[in-house]
Amino acid sequence: MFKRYLLIIISVFSFSLAANQITVSDFTVREFIPGAPSSVGYFQLANHTNQDQVLTSVSIEKLGRVEIHNHVQKNGMMSMVKLEKLAIDAHSTAMFQSGGLHLMLFSPKSKLIKGESLSATFNFASGLTVNGKATVVGINESVENAHQHHHHH
Template sequence: MLKRYLFLVISLFSFSLAANQVVVSDFTVREFIPGAPSSVGYFQLANHSDKNLALSSVSIEQLGRVEIHNHIQKNGMMSMVKLDKLAIDAHSTKVFQSGGLHLMLFSPEAKLIKGETLNAQFNFVSGLTINAKATIVGINESIENEHQHHHH
């Protein structure tokens, strides 16, 4: 009985420790263009742990559906593909940005208002869940920030 209890405590502690070693930063969600069925989300996802992880889904309040997408080049053409999961190696960072990995956002329940924040949940295949906050940015503002980001 004591062994089971200790195993449970150690498991919960290591799970908690892993959550502190996986960090979402610079998380922005772009306002929906009036009449557009979708928008995008960008962020950085850092895995500072010693374990490889796989992101399986992201949910964001006020959005009916969120999908993980990537741009790939195939036969000289760029195309967008939906990913069922995304591997994040130990001690690595995935950057979600224009022209690469990004979140596709669908079915807003209400108008997204620039400057407000949304709660998000990142779910991993291992069962790990990370909570984060996304800042809503304006349609033009997020494009300008992307250009500024690329010049650094």
């Protein structure tokens, strides 16, 4: 009986250790343009673990729906596709940025205000969840400027 409890404790401990080895950085979401149905979110998601991780969903406070999207080139045309999941290789970083991987944000429950911080939860196929904080940037503010601004603090 003791061995079973010990195994459970070890499993929980190693599970929480893995959560610390997946990090979210430079996370910004853009204010919604008045009347626009969607906005975007950008960040870096680093997998420092020895195992591939599969991101299945992201939720952000004040937003009704968040989708993972990517830009792909098909027949010389760029188009946006929704991803149901995203594999992140062991010891690699997924860059969510303009023109590539990004989050599409929908159905704000209240107005996003420039400068505010929003809690986010990243859900993985393994059952792992990682928490992050997103900073709301202005409609006309470039994400690169927002990232540089945050690095100076």
